[in-house]
Amino acid sequence: AGGDRHLGAVAGVAVTASHNPPRDNGYKVYLGDGSQIVPPADTGIAAEIDAITSxxxxxxPDSGWEVLGEEILEAYLARTDAVLDPGSPRTARTVYTAMHGVGKDTFLAAFARAGFPAPxxxxxxxxxxxxxxxxxxxxxxxxxxxxxAFAKARETEPDLVIANDPDADRCAVAVKDGADWRMLRGDEVGALLGAHLVSRGATGAFAASIVSSSLLGRIAGKAGLPYEETLTGFKWIARVEGLRYGYEEALGYCVDPxxxxxxxGITAAxxxxxxASRLKQEGRTLLDxxxxxxxxxxxxxxxxLSVRVQDLSLIADAMRRLREQPPTALAGLPVLxxxxxxxxxxxxxxTDGLRCTLDGARVIVRPSGTEPKLKCYLEVVIPVATRAGLPSARARATALLESLKRDLSAAAGI
Incomplete structure (x- = not known):
């Protein structure tokens, strides 16, 4: 995506297995602004493909191809310096998995350049x-x-576990929680990175997709920064005017727009x-x-709540059922x-989706853009007065989320 603008190209194409099963190849198209295409460019390209009979x-062309050297990678690595605060501590130790993908060499080069301990x-x-x-x-x-990755972490006791997906645009983070390791949700990392950038004095717009947590909007609001909600996907997030930081819950973070x-996934890592290094210096962790x-x-x-189907008509049926008979309450909370x-x-x-705003909760239902799945995104917000109130708030949140899943499944008939 960065190469488009670096080279002054009119378009870029990435063929990628991304995070899908081996038989699924993805095909991503970027126009010269460095962002993934949005309608109507997608249907225009699809029509051109469909028109080809043989x-x-x-x-x-038999010749005239130019294979680029390492200079694109060098330009990218040079930019990774600007992601970090020049005087920040660099002490956190990591376990890293490239998930059989292409991330390892670039990841290691970026971490070495930054002066972090070797992952x-x-x-x-x-x-x-x-x-x-x-x-x-x-x-x-x-x-x-x-x-x-968790087995390796039990062996080496790092501060963080970091995973990229095979094309290294997603970044997963896990931390030690009590006796064992747990993955942080994309929404948790999204909020942590937003709070970190605010504490570093970042200016510019923050953005997240509608299916992501509303917490980033609260962090931005309190910091007096503009905040925008977009449709799902970085093709929309990347187009936010004056973007400084954007994320979505599916482990995607744009920290250097x-x-x-x-x-x-590498600059996010x-x-x-x-x-984590800054918190470690204070004797604290990401969980704190x-x-x-x-x-x-x-x-x-x-x-x-994600339901994988063999028969795509089941997804259309569920969406129709919800549109025709919208729920009036879920998990005992009235639909506002x-x-x-x-x-x-x-x-x-x-976009094909439904949004329910409840008293203290929110639900969005949409068909997956890339897989045969119906996806329901749930969020509950519970006020907490002091740290002592956190355990009971977490228990209440867990119960509410389970109850939302049950009621939503019933309403959608899935």
Whole structure:
């Protein structure tokens, strides 16, 4: 994405397995502004592809290709310096997995350049392998995907576990919580990085997608920074005017929009490790900062109900059922507002989705853009007066989220 603007290219194409099963190749298109395409460019390109009946008639140049050298990577690594605060501590130790993808060499080069301790690698997953032999899905969010990384962490006792997905645009972070390791949710990392940038005096707009937690909006508001909510996907987040930082809950963070107008798992990892180093110097952890944010802004707890189907018509049926019979209450909370996002709401362009605003909670239901899944994004917000109130607030949040899932499944008939 950064290469587009660096080279003055009119377009960029990335062919990537991303975080999907081995047989699924993704095809991402960027226009010269460095952002992924949005409608109507996508349907225009698809129509051109559909119009091709045979490849034999398509002219292809035999020569004139230019294979770029390492200078693009060098330019990218030079920009990673600007992500970090020049005088920040660089002491946090990490375990890293590239998840059989392409991230390792660039990740290690960026960490060495920053002066962090050399990450401990999950060797079984360090090198590119299109068969992803050690995981069912090479997505850090999937059950089991982080098992080898956690095993390594129990051995080496680092401060953080960091994972990239195979094309290294997502960044997963895990921390020691009590006796064992746990993955932080994308929403937790999203809020932590936002709070870290605010504490560093960042200026400019913050943004998150509508399916992400509302906590970043509260952090930005308190700091007096502009905040914008966008449709799902970095093709929308990257287009926010004056963007300084944007994230979405699916482990995507844009911390250097001047360099990469997209999610980038390596610069996000650098910034997270800087934050962990600063907290380590104070004898604290990322979990302590999350507690601070909960007391300051309310406990924002998020969860997802994701239903994978063989038959896509089941997804359309569920959406129709919800549109025709919108729920009036979920988890015992009254529905204050029910919005059909396909009509376009506020400044949001139309998209196939539904949003329920409840008293102290929010639910969004949408078909996945990349997989045969119906996805429901849940958030509950519980006020917390002091740190002593956190355990009971967490218990209440967990119970509410479970209850929301049950009631939503029933309402959608899934």
């Amino acid at each position: 490849l034999s008639g398509i002219p292809r 401990d690698l999950v060797l079984e997953q360090a090198d590119p392998d299109p068969d992803f032999p050690t995981v069912a899905f090479p997505n850090p969010e999937e059950p089991g995907a982080m098992d080898l 001047g360099g990469v107008r997209d999610k980038d 650098l910034l997270t490790t800087e934050l 900062l999350l507690d601070d944010l909960a007391v300051e802004h309310g406990l924002h707890a998020t969860d997802q 507002r029910f919005e059909d996002l396909s009509r376009g709401v506020g400044t949001l362009p139309p």
